[in-house]
Each structure stands twice: as C-alpha cells, then as structure tokens.
Amino acid sequence: MSNNSHTTVMNKGDSNIDLAKESLTALLDDRRVPDSVRNVLQEDYQQLRIMLDKLENGHLHIAVFGRVSVGKSSVLNALLGKDAFSVSILHGETKTEGIEEWQEVDAGGVYLIDTPGINEIDGEERERLAHEVANRSDLLLFVVDSDLTDVELSALKTVAATNRPIILVVNKSDQYNEKEVLQLRTIIRKRVTGLIAPENIVFTAASPSQQTVIMVDDEGNETETIRQRPVDIINLKSRLWDIIEAEGKTLSALNASLFAGSLSEQLGEKLLSARKQVGEDTIHMYCIGKGIAVALNPVPVADLLAAAAIDVSMVIHLSRIYGLPMSKSEAGELIKTIAAQMLVLYATFWAIHLASSALKIGTVGFSTIVTGVAQGAVAWYSTLVVGRVAEDYLAKGKSWGETGPKLTVQNILDSLDRDSIMSEAKEEIVAYLKTSKKPKKS
Numbered sequence: 001m002s003n004n005s006h007t008t009v010m011n012k013g014d015s016n017i018d019l020a021k022e023s024l025t026a027l028l029d030d031r032r033v034p035d036s037v038r039n040v041l042q043e044d045y046q047q048l049r050i051m052l053d054k055l056e057n058g059h060l061h062i063a064v065f066g067r068v069s070v071g072k073s074s075v076l077n078a079l080l081g082k083d084a085f086s087v088s089i090l091h092g093e094t095k096t097e098g099i100e101e102w103q104e105v106d107a108g109g110v111y112l113i114d115t116p117g118i119n120e121i122d123g124e125e126r127e128r129l130a131h132e133v134a135n136r137s138d139l140l141l142f143v144v145d146s147d148l149t150d151v152e153l154s155a156l157k158t159v160a161a162t163n164r165p166i167i168l169v170v171n172k173s174d175q176y177n178e179k180e181v182l183q184l185r186t187i188i189r190k191r192v193t194g195l196i197a198p199e200n201i202v203f204t205a206a207s208p209s210q211q212t213v214i215m216v217d218d219e220g221n222e223t224e225t226i227r228q229r230p231v232d233i234i235n236l237k238s239r240l241w242d243i244i245e246a247e248g249k250t251l252s253a254l255n256a257s258l259f260a261g262s263l264s265e266q267l268g269e270k271l272l273s274a275r276k277q278v279g280e281d282t283i284h285m286y287c288i289g290k291g292i293a294v295a296l297n298p299v300p301v302a303d304l305l306a307a308a309a310i311d312v313s314m315v316i317h318l319s320r321i322y323g324l325p326m327s328k329s330e331a332g333e334l335i336k337t338i339a340a341q342m343l344v345l346y347a348t349f350w351a352i353h354l355a356s357s358a359l360k361i362g363t364v365g366f367s368t369i370v371t372g373v374a375q376g377a378v379a380w381y382s383t384l385v386v387g388r389v390a391e392d393y394l395a396k397g398k399s400w401g402e403t404g405p406k407l408t409v410q411n412i413l414d415s416l417d418r419d420s421i422m423s424e425a426k427e428e429i430v431a432y433l434k435t436s437k438k439p440k441k442s
C-alpha cells in the first residue's frame with residue numbers, strides 16, 4: 001500500500017508496478033528472516049534486488065531462447081542493426097549471456113539479452129536454464145529455424161508455464177520458398193496451439209545466406225553472380241514495438257510479480273531448509289555446551305538446573321532463526337511439554353540417567369570423569385531431542401499441527417539413533433576435555 005501522495009493519476013501499469021515493488025520489498029525486508037538464514041540464501045536475495053532495481057528504473061528485458069544455431073544471436077543483431085553478439089556456424093558460439101540496450105525504442109530502457117543454446121545439455125539442465133532465462137526476462141523470443149523438434153516443444157512448454165509473454169520467431173525463412181513458408185506456418189501454428197497466439201508467430205531472416213545465380217546467355221555461356229538476400233526482421237520489430245507500446249512497463253511489472261510470487265513460494269521452502277541448516281548448527285553448539293557443562297559439574301541437581309538454562313537459551317535462539325521469537329517463559333513452557341513427553345516415552349532411560357546422576361555424588365577422581373562423560377552424553381542427547389522437537393514445532397509456525405506433542409516427540413525419537421549419537425557425543429566431549437580445561441560458555 002502506498003501512503004505517499006501521488007499527484008498524477010495512476011494508470012493500471014503504474015499500480016501494477018507499485019504492487020510488484022511492494023511484494024519484492026516485502027520479501028527483501030522481511031524482518032523475520034535473520035541474517036544467519038539470509039547468508040545461506042544470498043543468491044536469491046541478490047536476484048530480488050536486481051529485479052527491484054530493474055522495476056525502479058523501468059527497464060524491460062527481452063531475451064532469446066532456443067536451440068543452438070537457430071540464429072538467436074543473429075536475430076538480436078538484426079534488431080539492433082549491428083553485430084553486438086557473436087555469431088558462428090560452429091555450434092554453441094554463445095557461451096554466456098550478453099545484454100545490449102535496444103536504442104531504437106524511444107522510451108529507452110529496453111534491453112536485449114542473448115543466451116546460450118539449449119540442445120546439448122540434458123533435460124534437467126535445460127529446465128533449469130529455461131526457468132532462469134524466463135525469470136529474468138519480461139518477454140521471450142523463442143527462436144526456431146524449422147518445425148519444432150520434441151526438445152524444442154518441451155522447452156517451449158517449460159517457458160510457457162512461467163506465464164511470460166512469448167514470441168515464436170521462425171528464423172532462416174530465406175531457406176524456404178513462399179509456398180513452404182505458408183506450409184510451415186500452418187504446421188507450427190497447429191503444433192503450438194494453446195501455447196502461442198497466432199499473431200505471436202513471426203518469420204524472420206536475420207542473416208540470410210547468399211544466393212548463387214547462374215545465368216546462361218544465348219550462346220550458352222554461364223555467368224555466376226552472387227546475390228545477397230535481404231534481411232527480413234521488420235515483422236518481428238513491429239510486433240515487438242506493438243507489444244512494448246501497449247504493455248511496456250506493465251510487462252516488467254507482470255514479470256516482477258510473477259517472479260516475486262514464485263520466489264516467495266520457493267523462498268518459503270528454501271527458507272525452511274536454510275533455517276534447518278542454521279538450526280542444526282545451533283543445536284549442535286548447544287549440545288556440546290551442555291554435554292561439557294554436565295560432564296564437568298559434579299553436583300547432579302546443579303546439572304539439571306544448568307541443563308535447563310542451556311535448553312531455554314537454545315530454544316530462544318532457535319525461535320529467532322525461525323522468525324518466531326519466544327520469551328524465556330514461553331521457551332520454558334515448551335521445554336516442559338517436550339520433557340513431559342520424553343519422560344513418558346523413555347521412562348526407563350531417564351530413570352537410569354537419574355540413578356547414575358545420584359551415583360555421581362561422592363565419587364571422585366577418574367570415575368567422576370567417566371560418569372561425567374556418560375552423563376554429558378545423556379545431556380547432549382536430551383538437548384538434541386529438545387532442539388529437534390522445538391524446531392519441528394517452530395517450522396509448523398509455533399504449533400504441534402495435527403500430529404500433537406506426543407507423536408511429534410515420538411517421531412523425533414524414532415528418527416534418532418540414540419546409541420550412535422551418544423557414542424559420538426562421548427567422543428566429542430572427551431576430545432574437548434583433553435584440549436581445554438574449561439567448558440565453553442554458550
């Protein structure tokens with residue numbers, strides 16, 4: 001919502017742009033995403049910034065897409081009226097993307113983007129490239145040089161699914177005579193029904209080949225002349241001008257909104273996995289902290305208190321990573337709920353733990369260390385469980401969902417291999433105790 005005063009009457013295009021800008025800005029400025037998580041998703045945030053920039057500058061991006069050697073670079077050069085992009089008879093001349101401003105559009109800010117061809121890469125790579133190119137462009141020129149191959153048709157379907165406007169450019173029309181052009185148009189029109197509107201199928205000859213004409217005079221002498229066929233790009237130019245004039249900025253707003261929409265969807269999933277990743281490291285850090293604190297602390301009651309405090313900090317820390325900050329008491333309540341379920345499910349296990357905890361009083365020297373390490377490992381394990389369960393609860397938006405607390409705890413316990421976790425924990429604790437004397441404060 002814009003609260004600043006607009007003195008001009010907004011047209012549909014402007015309000016679309018505002019909306020698009022808003023949703024991009026909202027994604028960028030989302031305070032619930034902490035820096036630790038943002039760092040993991042740097043590239044996505046960079047893309048968001050580029051998109052917002054483009055929108056603010058009113059830029060329009062037109063990209064070519066298609067098989068290698070159909071004449072993508074040539075089509076762009078013909079539009080630009082200069083050899084801005086390199087062209088080659090060799091396959092795959094265009095290795096990376098290139099961008100060039102199309103000066104002929106008076107309004108300015110229209111850019112043509114050249115891309116590598118698509119046929120020598122496998123299907124998955126093709127899909128990825130198709131999405132990437134589509135995401136970054138407001139209008140696509142899908143270039144072919146004959147009837148569409150299966151690979152081209154599937155690539156066209158992929159880009160069409162991104163809802164970008166597409167012009168199907170049938171290049172190298174100089175290779176066909178008039179009748180063949182008509183036939184080709186009919187065949188292609190049929191093939192792309194539902195994907196491309198008939199007015200967006202345009203024939204071009206971006207870089208026509210030379211024609212050798214042999215003339216025979218009355219005496220039977222042959223003379224060879226080489227004739228340059230004319231470049232034919234005017235239909236594409238005028239179609240582009242029409243579209244730019246009619247929809248210009250709306251197109252880039254449309255694109256930005258689509259991008260923001262799909263990104264926020266993707267970002268939702270990516271955010272979750274980035275949060276998991278950061279959460280994982282965080283939990284591990286607290287497991288070490290708690291394992292060592294417990295291993296070194298000879299008084300079992302204090303063990304439990306210290307342990308609880310560490311778990312509370314961990315849950316608060318996790319709640320920030322998940323963008324749902326919790327207070328100390330809220331975190332405490334959550335731990336209580338989790339602990340209650342753990343007690344129910346693992347009664348014997350904790351009973352042994354508490355018994356060994358009691359044993360620790362009065363023991364000295366080596367045996368204290370041994371018991372300490374064993375207890376540290378138990379503490380580590382319990383913190384891991386609390387952390388994982390808390391994460392699950394946070395990932396569901398601070399709720400137990402349909403699963404409920406009991407089943408959630410049960411599922412997490414089932415997913416963890418207790419024995420191997422505890423033996424790894426012991427190793428880490430012992431390794432830590434060997435290298436330093438004091439536990440790390442977390």
Ligand SMILES: Nc1nc2c(ncn2[C@@H]2O[C@H](COP(=O)(O)OP(=O)(O)O)[C@@H](O)[C@H]2O)c(=O)[nH]1
Nearest residue numbers: 069070071072073074087088172205206207209
């Ligand atoms: N006959 C003919 N050849 C063309 C045309 N456009 C491009 N070519 C040729 O096709 C080859 C590949 O062109 P290029 O633009 O590099 O294709 P890209 O790989 O799709 O970028 C080059 O040899 C061009 O000269 C055209 O309209 N007619």
Ligand SMILES: [Mg+2]
Nearest residue numbers: 072073093094
């Ligand atoms: Mg090229």
